[in-house]
Amino acid sequence: xxxxxxxxxxxxxxxxxxxxxxxxxxxxxxxxxxxxxxxxxxxxxxxxxxxxxxxxxxxxxxxxxxxxxxxxxxxxxxxxxxxxxxxxxxxxxxxxxxxxxxxxxxxxxxxxxxxxxxxxxxxxxxxxxxxxx
Amino acid sequence: xxxxxxxxxxxxxxxxxxxxxxxxxxxxxxxxxxxxxxxxxxxxxxxxxxxxxxxxxxxxxxxxxxxxxxxxxxxxxxxxxxxxxxxxxxxxxxxxxxxxxxxxxxxxxxxxxxxxxxxxxxxxxxxxxxxxxxxxxxxxxxxxxxxxxxxxxxxxxxxxxxxxxxxxxxxxxxxxxxxxxxxxxxxxxxx
Numbered sequence: 001x002x003x004x005x006x007x008x009x010x011x012x013x014x015x016x017x018x019x020x021x022x023x024x025x026x027x028x029x030x031x032x033x034x035x036x037x038x039x040x041x042x043x044x045x046x047x048x049x050x051x052x053x054x055x056x057x058x059x060x061x062x063x064x065x066x067x068x069x070x071x072x073x074x075x076x077x078x079x080x081x082x083x084x085x086x087x088x089x090x091x092x093x094x095x096x097x098x099x100x101x102x103x104x105x106x107x108x109x110x111x112x113x114x115x116x117x118x119x120x121x122x123x124x125x126x127x128x129x130x131x132x133x
Numbered sequence: 134x135x136x137x138x139x140x141x142x143x144x145x146x147x148x149x150x151x152x153x154x155x156x157x158x159x160x161x162x163x164x165x166x167x168x169x170x171x172x173x174x175x176x177x178x179x180x181x182x183x184x185x186x187x188x189x190x191x192x193x194x195x196x197x198x199x200x201x202x203x204x205x206x207x208x209x210x211x212x213x214x215x216x217x218x219x220x221x222x223x224x225x226x227x228x229x230x231x232x233x234x235x236x237x238x239x240x241x242x243x244x245x246x247x248x249x250x251x252x253x254x255x256x257x258x259x260x261x262x263x264x265x266x267x268x269x270x271x272x273x274x275x276x277x278x279x280x281x282x283x284x285x286x287x288x289x290x291x292x293x294x295x296x297x298x299x300x301x302x303x304x305x306x307x308x309x310x311x312x313x314x315x316x317x318x319x320x321x322x323x324x
Contacts, residue, residue: 006243007305011277014255014262019166019180024158027187034191035151 048125139203146194158187161204164279165211171270172215174263182218186211201288205281208289212271219267234310242313261311269304276301 020026046054103111137156145153165186169179190197190210197206234242246254262270271290275281283301287294 006247007308008277010246010254010258011273013251014258014278016163016278017167017170017176017179019162019183023162023166023180023184024155027158027162027184028152028155030184030188031151031154031191034188 140199143194143197143203146191154191157203161207162187164204164208167278168208168211168271168274169215171262171274172212172267173219178218179215182215183211186214189214202285205285205288208275209291212289216267234306234313238313239306239309242309242316245316246312257312257315260315261308264311265304265307269300269307272297272300273304273308
């Protein structure tokens with residue numbers, strides 16, 4: 001028997017070091033965590049916080065305009081507010097008019113479905129937020 | 134007993150069945166832990182290192198080309214993970230003066246080791262192995278314990294086959310040197 005073979009036999013006699021009994025479970029727990037981490041998460045284009053900010057901003061703007069118009073009903077208005085009075089709101093409403101025109105051409109069934117789907121998406125969004133809390 | 138091949142489980146994992154990774158863990162946990170122990174030395178750290186290696190393998194499973202055996206590919210991950218853990222850390226091994234054995238002394242040592250009881254031989258070999266550098270321990274372990282070829286070891290440790298052969302020769306000689314020291318010490322105590 002050669003020297004190498006002898007050493008191989010000697011080495012094989014050394015008892016193998018064993019990992020802990022729950023080694024596989026520990027690894028698989030970490031693997032499952034990894035899987036959860038990498039699974040796709042649905043993210044809306046505009047977050048709930050974003051929508052809140054937009055709504056708040058619009059509300060403030062609306063209230064502000066209403067208050068200012070009440071304070072200065074006509075005639076003597078500070079020059080700073082002139083651009084506000086000269087605003088032609090019909091220009092802003094043009095896209096809405098186009099949308100309304102487009103929607104009126106659609107069938108009522110399709111519109112009902114569209115509204116239903118939109119509502120479902122909204123409910124889903126809100127419920128997901130509540131569940132997370 | 135489950136006898137399905139590694140590639141079968143790898144394909145299942147890549148299809149999204151993460152549970153199919155468990156048989157691979159079960160199959161290679163002993164080797165991963167044993168290799169980590171040889172390099173790191175501390176049981177807790179070695180276990181953590183082996184776990185990290187499995188997670189790294191899981192993450193990069195899609196990069197496994199299948200040109201090499203999964204075992205070799207995975208051993209390379211275990212080796213690099215363990216080496217990176219010990220890098221920079223000072224080993225607490227006792228530095229012993231390297232004694233160059235003559236051929237006759239090597240033969241005497243081998244005979245002396247052969248005459249020991251199996252239990253005593255394991256103890257002495259274990260002690261001698263502990264005194265080697267991590268690289269040397271790994272190469273000896275992979276060659277003599279895991280029965281890997283020189284080429285497979287080369288791909289794991291990132292050396293050329295000829296370098297592995299040289300390291301293997303030197304490590305073996307160093308192991309005998311340590312065994313010689315240990316047995317000589319015991320003899321001196323007996324006297």
